Amino acid sequence: MNKKPLIIFWSVFLIGILLVVFFFAGVSKGTFGFMPSFEELENPQSSLATEVYSSDSILLGKFYYQNRSFVKYEELSPYLVDALIATEDVRYKEHSGVDIRGLMRVLKGLATGNKNAGGGSTISQQLAKMLFPREHFKNKLDIVFRKFREWVIAVNLERSYTKEEILTMYFNKYDFLNLAVGIKSAANVYFNTTPDSLKIEQAAMLVGMAKNSSYYNPLRRPELTLERRNVVLSQMVKYDYLSSQQYDSLKNTPLGIDYQKVDHKRGMAPYFREYLRTSLTANKPQREHYPTYAYQRFVEDSLEWENNPFYGWCNKNQKADSTPYNIYKDGLKIYTTLDSRMQKYAEEAVSEHLGLDLQKAFDREKEKHRNPPFSDDLSNEDVEHNMELSMKRSERYRVLRKKGLSLDSIREVFKTPIKMKIFTWTGERDTLFSPNDSMLYYKGFLRVGFMSMVPQTGEVRAYVGGPNYKHFMYDMVTKGKRQVGSTIKPFLYTLAMKEGLSPCDKVPNIPQTFILPDGTPWASRNSTSKKTGEMVTLRWGLAHSVNNISGWVLKQTTPESVVAMAHKMGVISRMDPVPSIFLGTSEISVYEMVGAYGTFADKGVYIKPRFIEKIEDSKGNIIAQSIPQKREVMSEKTAYLMTNLLQGVVQRGTGIRARLKYGLNNPIGGKTGTTQNHSDGWFMGVTPELVSGVWVGAEDRAIHFEEIRLGQGANMALPIWALYMQKVYADKQLNIYQGNFEKPRGMILNLNCDDSSDTKNKDLKQSEEEDFF
Known part of the structure; x- marks a missing residue:
């Protein structure tokens, strides 16, 4: 009996096995491109927004690079979990990061040309992409190596975290667009609610966005987003997370968007929030950083630095790694003394008196003046001088001077009308104003x-x-x-x-x-x-x-x-x-x-x-x-x-x-x-x-x-x-x-x-x- 073919077969097979083992060992060690360390997998870096709360536990606003806030698994609506598993990874609870059956399905689809065969990336692999984003690739081989790295990262994630923790990380990490990073922000931005209170159809829409949030953007493409939401609902029916009767009822409901625009200039107590931001991040006052005329301000800031622990708090205190706190990414929780109800009453009182009464009386009086809104005890020359000083104090003036424009050229710019939105007590109004017109207009308020x-x-x-x-x-x-x-x-x-x-x-x-x-x-x-x-x-x-x-x-x-x-x-x-x-x-x-x-x-x-x-860190300490x-x-x-x-x-x-x-x-x-x-x-x-x-x-x-x-x-x-x-x-x-x-x-x-x-x-x-x- 000729044993040579058998020996060759087993030798090739074993060598292939060894090559695969060595290949994945090389991938794990970073031989074929970046691989996160064990510490990085255990502590993946995410930029978390700092949240500012009132004394009665109302969220006043956030400070952030990315508008992301962390939620626990218990704070997720079960509809979110069901929708994600049904749509992205139905065997999620059975595999260990890489779904072999799913890969076979993808390969079969490629061989037969079936574009609807589905994707092969598991939820863990998708999380790996989000935690460690793809770098720039020079060729297709780089893409292949990256795919293998994602497999290894996904398997390591499954070893380091429970299934619930991976799902939580996924929802906390995903960018839902429109400054809604993470599920907590997305639930608030699109539906003005919290993740645990999302309805089935709302959860389905957000999960549907996870395929491609730029394409399935409910603000720009509501029809496509609605179609995608219904696909998610149908997947939930297919895998017994939803009954056919529920689907028939839900598929015809509108998206029901209750959009909350993320803007630090809006919302409750914006002046207060800005005071907190600048105060907490203040640097130690240095005399050379203050103009000559601002000596008193330097004295007052120095007193605050010495006597107020929260003035410059970020620069006075360090984290365990000896770096200063960063309110834009460390996920702090700042509990303030403000009462949201009393703040609301104060803002209403200002609007009622100024907007409905005092400003109208002021405007009526100024209608008779020579140079409204200036008092008649000012001459024309005084008014011109005042407006010139206002121009030179403006940001627009500083930018134009930095570009090298002459004073005469800048004056012409300030006389040229441009489109802008202006404030009125009944809402913003579009108008055509020159910068000079705008300055004069706002001086009258x-x-x-x-x-x-x-x-x-x-x-x-x-x-x-x-x-x-x-x-x-x-x-x-x-x-x-x-x-x-x-x-x-x-x-x-x-x-x-x-x-x-x-x-x-x-x-x-x-x-x-x-x-x-x-x-x-x-x-x-x-x-x-x-x-x-x-x-x-x-x-x-x-x-x-x-x-x-x-x-x-x-x-x-x-x-x-x-x-x-x-x-x-x-x-x-x-x-x-x-x-x-x-x-x-x-x-x-x-x-x-x-x-x-x-x-x-x-x-x-x-x-x-x-x-x-008080201030808490991202872990509640x-x-x-x-x-x-x-x-x-x-x-x-x-x-x-x-x-x-x-x-x-x-x-x-x-x-x-x-x-x-x-x-x-x-x-x-x-x-x-x-x-x-x-x-x-x-x-x-x-x-x-x-x-x-x-x-x-x-x-x-x-x-x-x-x-x-x-x-x-x-x-x-x-x-x-x-x-x-x-x-x-x-x-x-x-x-x-x-x-x-x-x-x-x-x-x-x-x-x-x-x-x-x-x-x-x-x-x-x-x-x-x-x-x-």
């Missing part, structure tokens, strides 16, 4: 800054930095500063209460003269002749914002003491210690003012406003937690006397509109503020459990109401606060206390001042208009 805080904890509950973030991106809560007008006077009156005076003490309502350092006399001046020359209570003086009384109080102390008190109460802005300090010419932010006024409600203890409760920063500024008695003084403002003074028009009759303290030419309107509202501040004004101080009737703080700012409080009190779930300020134990003092000669409610107009410096 009134801006706003609003913040609301719990005084006992410092937790900020609502934050509105402007009328619309997309079109007015400058934040007027923490970034912008404006003159505060008479809202500064409580700092002065605090010193009087601290030195033993009481709200009912009477002082003369006469001009107070101060000698300036250069020897020039300067005297206080009231905006009304009411009770001039009479003895009036301090409570009456603050209630009606009478400058003569503030001047008298200042003479009992010093301007330097007022500045020191303001700084103790959280004001970090520069304040000049001059006799006119009580007129409020100092420029301070809403953030600082709310923190300072919180001291009165918190029984004399200042607490720094807080925006973040707490890696940062907020600790309240407190300091005692005044005694409980002094703080209580100040709340009594502030209540007088609302009961009979410049803030009386809160009671008479808006029906807020519970114990409320407040202070209005109006600056020169009515350029700025303020209102600070103080209740036992909530302190809020509002500023309203135009971008440019040369743009303002002409009459104090419209331009005072009681008309510009107070209504926003009042509308907000109405909504907050109406929401019983918030359970905001409406009772009295707590009186210090053992305090015996008569605070029922004899102001019976006051005209009380009948002179609302005059009472409000006295708030003016």
